[in-house]
Amino acid sequence: MSQTAETPPTFREWLLSDRPQSRAQARLGRAYIVWRRFSENRLALIGLAIILALVFIAIFADQLAPYSPVQGNLRGARLLPPGTDGYLLGTDDQGRDILSRLIHGSRLTLLVVGLVAIIAAPIGLIVGTVSGYAGGWVDAVLMRITDIFLAFPKLVLALALVAALGPGIENAILAIAVTSWPPYARIARAETMTFRNSDFIQAVKLMGASPFRIVARHVMPLCMSSLIVRVTLDMAGIILTAAGLGFLGLGAQPPMPEWGAMIASGRRFILDQWWVAAMPGFAILIVSLGFNLLGDGLRDALDPKEAGQ
Incomplete structure (x- = not known):
């Protein structure tokens, strides 16, 4: 027994x-268990690799891009096919290198999904947890407001908001965020209602904790895992909505290398110079697939039923 006790x-x-x-040991242990379960999913690791590659490209876009994303060669490099004269993915109608524009456009993509998540997720979490914990007329009012937003298709509501605010990447991000929070509120409310009458919440009440402290310190952390999974799965939809706004000319304005706007400028040449619109469309496909695979992996890793096994 002494030998066993001495072995660290x-x-x-x-x-x-x-x-x-x-607490630090407990949190690290839970994180390790989640990572071990996540790493067993090969597709989830592929999705994580795609997102990490996107982040790396966005950070080092200036070093990775071989040409300027906004200036082109109209005389000698207009609508060149992929692989011609050193243009790996070809050029557009302004003689700009499509690869360089895609690389710099990754920054706009990360900016959109990051800011939308930062704005929409906390709003949905606050609305959902307050509604689920308070109940009564507070729940009825907040959920009816949520239902009003859910009644409109996300892209249609985003189009209306951008049309009212004016075109631009900032207004597009704000419009997408405003239309993205209701599903998060629904999830947070459902999670809150499952344990608002549980024993540990009642024990916290008996200790004299205020409703604000209970919601902020005990209820919200319990909703985070489901919310993270939903936000990750929604990233693909956010990218498509931003690309749709850019395609319609209501998102990022020229000459910014936004992928949706690139598809819009290349639709005139889709039959003969297919690469102008196909390359940004392929980039959207790959990134959206990466977020979906990552979200599926997180859902399996953070599933309470799996965690209990």
Whole structure:
């Protein structure tokens, strides 16, 4: 017994200990279990690799892009097919390198999905948890407001908001965020209602905690896993909505290399110079697929039923 007691546990055993000595150890242990379950999904790892590659390209766009994304050679490089004169993916009608525009356009894509998630997810989380915990007329009012937003198709409502605010990438992000929070509120409300009358919430009440503290410190953290999964799965839809606004000329304005706007400018040449519109469309496809695979993997890794097994 003394020999066993003197043997220090390995780092893995320390993470998987059923008697953690601190909150940090417990959190690291849960994170390790989630990562181990996530890494068993090959498709999820592919999705993670795609998103990490997108982040890397966006960070080092200036170093990776071989040409300027906004300036082209109208005289000698207009509508060149892929692989001609060093243009790997060809050029557009302004003589601009499509690969360089796609690389710099990754920054706009990450900007849109990042800001929409930062704006919409907290709004939905606050509305859903307050509605689910308070109940009564508060729940009725907040959920009816949510139903009003859900009654309109997301793209149609975003089009109406951008038309009212004016075209531009900032207004497009705000419009997409305003139309994206209702599903998060529904999920947070459903999660809150499952445990608002549970024993540990009642114990916190008996200790004198205020409703604000209960919602902020105990209810919201319990809703985070489901919300993260839903936000990740919605990234593909956010990208498509932003591309749709750009395609209609209501998103990022020329000469910004936004992928939807690139497709719009290339639709005139779709029959003869197919690469002008096909390359940004392929980029949207790959990134959307990456977010979907990542979201599916997170859903399986964070599933409470799986965690309990």
